[in-house]
Amino acid sequence: MTRVAIVTDSTSSIPEQLIQTLNIRWVPYYIHRGAEVLRDLVTIKRDAFYQWLPTAQELPKTASPGPGDYITMYETLHEEGVEDIVSIHMTSKGSGAFQAAMAAKAMIGETLPRLRLEVIDTLNVSMCSGWIAIEAARAALAGKSFEQVVERVKQLIPVTRMIQTADTLKYLYMGGRIGRAKHLLGSLLNIKPLIGMEDGVIVALGTARSRKDAYQRIAGMVEKAAGPLGKIKIAYVHAAAREEVLKIRELIEARLVVVEELIAELSPALGVHSGPGTAGVCFFPVQDSG
Numbered sequence: 001m002t003r004v005a006i007v008t009d010s011t012s013s014i015p016e017q018l019i020q021t022l023n024i025r026w027v028p029y030y031i032h033r034g035a036e037v038l039r040d041l042v043t044i045k046r047d048a049f050y051q052w053l054p055t056a057q058e059l060p061k062t063a064s065p066g067p068g069d070y071i072t073m074y075e076t077l078h079e080e081g082v083e084d085i086v087s088i089h090m091t092s093k094g095s096g097a098f099q100a101a102m103a104a105k106a107m108i109g110e111t112l113p114r115l116r117l118e119v120i121d122t123l124n125v126s127m128c129s130g131w132i133a134i135e136a137a138r139a140a141l142a143g144k145s146f147e148q149v150v151e152r153v154k155q156l157i158p159v160t161r162m163i164q165t166a167d168t169l170k171y172l173y174m175g176g177r178i179g180r181a182k183h184l185l186g187s188l189l190n191i192k193p194l195i196g197m198e199d200g201v202i203v204a205l206g207t208a209r210s211r212k213d214a215y216q217r218i219a220g221m222v223e224k225a226a227g228p229l230g231k232i233k234i235a236y237v238h239a240a241a242r243e244e245v246l247k248i249r250e251l252i253e254a255r256l257v258v259v260e261e262l263i264a265e266l267s268p269a270l271g272v273h274s275g276p277g278t279a280g281v282c283f284f285p286v287q288d289s290g
Contacts, residue, residue, distance in 0.1 A: 004140040004149045005077045007087040009065060009097055010040040010267045012130035013237065018262070022137035027073050029097075029269035030063040040269040049268040050240035050276045062269045064097035070104035074117065084116045084146040086153060088133045091200035092121045118150050120157075123200035127235035127264045127282035128160045156284060163196050163205060163221055164237065164280025165214040194218065211244065211279075218281060219251035226256055227285045234283035235262040239271040244279035252281070259286045 008014070010028045019026065029040040031049075038044040040062075070087070077085055087105075092098035098121045105117050122129045132153055139152045192214040194205040205221065208214035226232050234252065236245035245263060252258065264282075266274060 003143065004084045004086060004136075004146050005082045006133055006137040006140060006149075007070075007073055007077070007085055008129065008133040009089060011090050011095070011097075011125065011270045012088075012133055013127055013264050013267045013270060014130040014134060015262060015264055018134060022134060022141065024133055024137050025073060025077065027065045027069050027097075029065060029267070031269055031272065032061040032063065034058075034060075038268075040267050044268050046240075046265050046268060046271070050271060053272065053276055060272050062272055064095045064100055067100045067103040067107060070101045071108055074104060074108055074115065075112070078112055078115055083114055084149075085118070086136055086140075086146070086149050087117065087119045088129060088136060088153065089119070089121055090125045090129050091123045091197065093123070093200035094125065094202075116146055118146070120150075120153055121200070122153075122157055122160075124157070124160055124162060124197050124282075126162055126266060126270060127237050127262070128162045128197070130264065131160055131233065131235065131282060131284060132156045160282065160284040161196065161225055162237075162280065162282045163194060163218050164274070164278055165192050165194050165208070165211070165218065166275055166278040167192070167211075194221075212247075215244075215248045215251055215279075218248055219255060222252055222281060222283055223255045225283075225285065227287075229257070229285070229287065230255075231257045231259050231286040232283045233260040233286055234258055234281055235264045237264050237266060237278075237280050237282055239266045239274050239278040240276040241279045244277070245281075248279060248281060 007025045009026055028042050031038040087101050089098040101119045105119050122132050135156055136149050136153050139149045192208045192211055195202055196205045208217050236249050238245040
């Protein structure tokens, strides 16, 4: 057991092998599909969900974990001997997870006075939050202190970026997650929207005439953001569209030095809003060989 435990949630969409290797703990979101209440990546898996989603007559509702879910996780870790926890969450402007974790922190403050708990809003989503949890877990495994792990997280928040495209924005619109990209809904059917996150809210980054053009635009944006060294850590993120993100990978690896790469599929709780066919990247510039 490391000195500092890292907690996140299922929407971080971290590949399972890394979750296990880095001992990252995660709490599942909820998906309400009609009368069913499903737990993200527990009672509903990616393949089955993405096969079903295009046939849905009504979009499922998603719900963040509640304070009780986080209390259970924090208490379990404390029982295992953990006294320092860094809890990392997707943007508070698109989900209630951060607020739920903060409420849990307040509730256990008296019963677990020795527990140090930092609850962090990444102002991002998907594998952007995932990268932050991964790097925090690596710092913890390297023996870094609680304060050093928190500082590493805060360094990454402003530089970790998401860019993605899809055939449609209808899922984001239907789920109320369209943010400041609403004007793209009126685009012609053959226009591919590019979206990202700014200050915790979805924003429009432009449009492209085809998927091929969209992927070229994504690669160009990543190259511009990479900085003078041109080194990045990147996750190629998709929803039932692995072959599509491999096309993005080919373009990016021809332009940049990829220090580390991952291929990650969105969890159902995120995929319900982006829809099948979504493809994009979550990345951050690397200032040294690490």
